[in-house]
Amino acid sequence: MARLLRYDVADSLHHVTNRGLDRRDIVRDELDRREFLRLLDRVASRHRWRVFAWVLLDNHFHLFFRIQTPSLSAGMHDFESGYAALFNRRHERQGPLFQGRFHDVVVESESHAWELTRYVHLNPCRARLASRPEAWAWSSYRHYLDPRGAPEWLDWPTVLAERSHREAAARIAYKRFVEAGLGEVAVNPLEPAVDGWILGSEAFVKRVQTVCLAGGSQDGPQTPEDVISVVADVFGTSAVVIQRRGRHGNSARDAAMMLCRELLALPASQLAEVFGVSASGLSMTVQRAGERLHNDAEFAALLLRVREELGR
Secondary structure, three states, rough: OOOOOOOOOEEEEEEEEEEEHHHHOOOHHHHHHHHHHHHHHHHHOOOOOOEEEEEEOOOEEEEEEEEOOOHHHHHHHHHHHHHHHHHHHHHOOOOOOOOOOOOEEEEEOOOHHHHHHHHHHHHHHHHHOOOHHOOOOOEEEHHHHOOOOOOOOOHHHHHHHHOOOOHHHHHHHHHHHHHHHHHHHOHHHHHHOOEEOEOOHHHHHHHHHHHHHHOOOOOOOOOOHHHHHHHHHHHOOOHHHHOOOOOOOOOHHHHHHHHHHHHOOOHHHHHHHOOOOHHHHHHHHHHHHHHOOOOHHHHHHHHHHHHHHHOO
């Protein structure tokens, strides 16, 4: 079934989550967790996200944030690919870390903020990783209780101001609200989302669907040729050069292989045939390109242009 385009629109609100491949852990120790937070800090700052809540568990994460510019796809790519490259290099592994496309629920307004941030902050308790939300170090909840040291992109004031403009009173009310959730039957506030990805009024749902349908019914490229064509245009080369074996320093070829592996639901063996390499050769090129993405500003800028052209 064709997938709708992402609702990557300025001033839109999103709840995003993703899991490890086959539900495997995406963090193994505290250093992994610190790297995850360091990358979140970099991406949120670079793309000017206003993050209302975040949490990192062993095998998945949640982010609830507002984008000020159309930066959902580009930002999430920077974040997930960057973390995966670091994780793979540190733990001497290859291949995808996450189960696939991140799951995004588009949210109508901050009127859902108390319920959604509580849902995010209580995840460690419901996963039995902590008895109380403040006992879990890897979430934004501690900054709701004490804002000292909170990153600039964490927008806890907007959430607290929903109930009271007196910060102290709002903080106490929010703490009581979250703690009340510990004794209640777990209710996912995202369940009413239409088709599992739009949360809001009927008018809002129709508006989001219209915007996404107007851009086409496919989310991103569908074939290797789609990717290679755009890479060739952006890198100023040709599809023939990109698919030619034996050329070292072929940045366009590396970029095309990495994007094909990431964006297309095709087996590595099939993609390897397109580029005339083995599956292991494809994997090594993808890993090398992922590492280069974070050390080569020019390469990263070209990749961003390709992604924009591909709608990702």
